[in-house]
């Protein structure tokens with residue numbers, strides 16, 4: 001397989017962002033617990049911006065670019081195709097990331113990763129973020145070129161499942177990031193001083209049109225490993241090629257027309273559009289439950305193959321000595337709680353209790369910080385050896401790492417959820433409010449949050465040590481594919497599932513149904529452009 | 537396409553769960569009048585100080601015995617800083633911002649709003665329990681965001 005160095009380059013940027021971003025996370029927990037006071041270079045909101053951008057955007061996008069490139073190149077062997085396009089993508093993404101990161105750390109973009117206008121960052125922040133996105137489009141373009149080259153010798157064949165999953169995810173990402181790209185067309189000229197004001201409500205609509213599919217981009221990156229690689233660890237075939245494709249198409253269609261569920265509390269959007277998008281949001285229950293079924297059926301099948309029956313025996317028969325497997329199962333457990341919380345957030349009647357409180361922060365740490373990040377860390381213990389040919393430095397450290405992450409994230413997230421139910425706001429450097437008695441009730445839970453943060457930091461250290469150890473390890477391993485075979489006797493999935501142009505049209509149609517109303521209504525209102533300012 | 541019997545059953549369970557969510561949503565929104573927040577009134581953010589009633593932020597008593605409270609947010613404070621209402625009052629909050637986006641949260645109540653320059657956000661709360669309620673800014677607005685709070689006194 002070509003392109004090993006390219007994939008590793010993506011992973012290295014992801015890991016660097018991860019290591020730096022999580023240190024900032026720990027500092028935030030300590031500051032909110034009034035244990036330390038952050039200032040000067042370590043200004044709280046600067047660190048929080050860096051934490052959100054480095055972890056939620058840089059770590060995830062680079063990791064998913066790396067693992068998806070692996071899926072595409074590995075499942076569609078093409079003799080001697082150049083990796084130049086892939087490298088151009090990496091360079092554009094990396095230059096953009098460095099631009100944005102330097103601007104943030106210089107204190108010129110403390111606008112948090114949502115960069116809500118009219119907070120006005122330096123232009124290099126917006127330009128850097130745009131480059132990161134454009135670079136990720138080139139990754140998608142590279143996949144399309146690769147599939148084309150592969151088709152020369154595989155006429156009329158369907159995309160292999162791993163390539164299908166990766167391509168659908170990047171297709172969704174492409175459609176979603178168009179929204180943020182349009183938002184940048186407002187923000188960049190404005191931050192350069194070429195326009196006088198910005199339409200605040202519209203930039204938020206664009207942001208959240210992107211912001212919800214962003215979370216599905218992360219999750220489908222993890223599902224690539226759950227659906228495609230976990231069966232291989234268990235030595236069984238993929239549960240069902242066809243149903244995996246159905247689920248992915250379901251996520252493609254249902255991720256895009258629902259962003260307004262992040263804007264229930266916003267003025268400027270009438271209640272009926274919020275209701276419409278709530279309905280669309282709830283549809284995702286079906287592909288989500290299908291995913292759960294396929295994964296548990298895979299566990300059962302592997303146990304049956306070993307002659308084990310009954311719940312306890314099935315659980316016992318699973319390979320708990322395998323850090324990658326254990327990490328992914330722990331990730332799945334966290335995700336169940338994430339799903340429960342998600343239903344709460346999607347219900348506008350309960351959302352008004354938790355909106356912008358620490359509950360929300362607890363929720364996304366037990367979805368992206370837990371399941372997604374833990375899956376990425378756990379699968380790295382297979383990917384890095386497979387790509388470098390060097391054996392994993394220590395399976396025991398890896399096992400300790402995934403358990404520490406699970407424990408730390410459970411504790412931190414639970415304590416955050418409770419803070420939120422008690423009313424503690426998010427995105428605040430210190431929640432003491434000058435000794436207010438109401439705020440005093442939050443403090444013990446802020447301390448527990450910090451406790452979880454410390455456990456998580458130990459986990460980060462174990463991960464980094466293990467990866468460095470692996471890169472310097474002289475013991476060699478083979479590089480067999482990490483993807484499981486599909487079932488030999490499965491009836492071929494309906495060809496219609498692979499017609500991505502058709503599904504793109506359906507996805508766009510759903511977006512129009514969901515957004516035509518609120519956007520048209522917006523332009524019937526009087527729009528006051530906000531001049532914007534730097535408030536930090 | 538072949539789908540195993542159990543999985544077919546499972547997909548049905550999922551679909552029915554979803555239908556139940558739909559039904560609950562319909563009942564709550566139309567039957568119990570708990571509709572999604574709906575505030576679409578605009579205001580010129582440059583002229584707040586000359587636009588009644590925001591030119592005099594604060595509390596007003598209506599003839600039906602309920603109250604209206606008008607708030608303006610700007611970095612890093614709320615105007616008014618403090619209001620006092622009797623126990624059992626119903627207060628309609630009207631909140632706008634003059635500079636950047638703020639958040640208007642009364643912990644322990646249903647009042648939780650994004651406040652954007654150019655728009656008026658609204659919420660209604662019934663205060664049954666006496667005490668001092670905190671109003672915190674729960675949308676990041678800049679360096680002094682953690683200092684941006686106000687109070688509602690219920691006696």
Ligand code: HEM
Nearest residue numbers: 022025026028029052055056112369373426427428453456
């Ligand atoms: C050592 C592990 C981590 C710790 C201790 C930590 C801690 C925190 C804390 C305390 C906050 C909230 C601060 C506030 O609202 O005032 C926060 C926000 C956030 N975290 Fe983490 N976190 C960790 C890992 C992660 C990971 C792995 C991700 C994603 C992959 C992540 C994504 C985010 C995001 C998106 C925010 C929101 C930022 C914002 O409000 O603008 N965190 N984190």
Ligand SMILES: [Cu+2]
Nearest residue numbers: 211212261262
């Ligand atoms: Cu969402």
Ligand SMILES: [Cu+2]
Nearest residue numbers: 673675677681
């Ligand atoms: Cu604020």
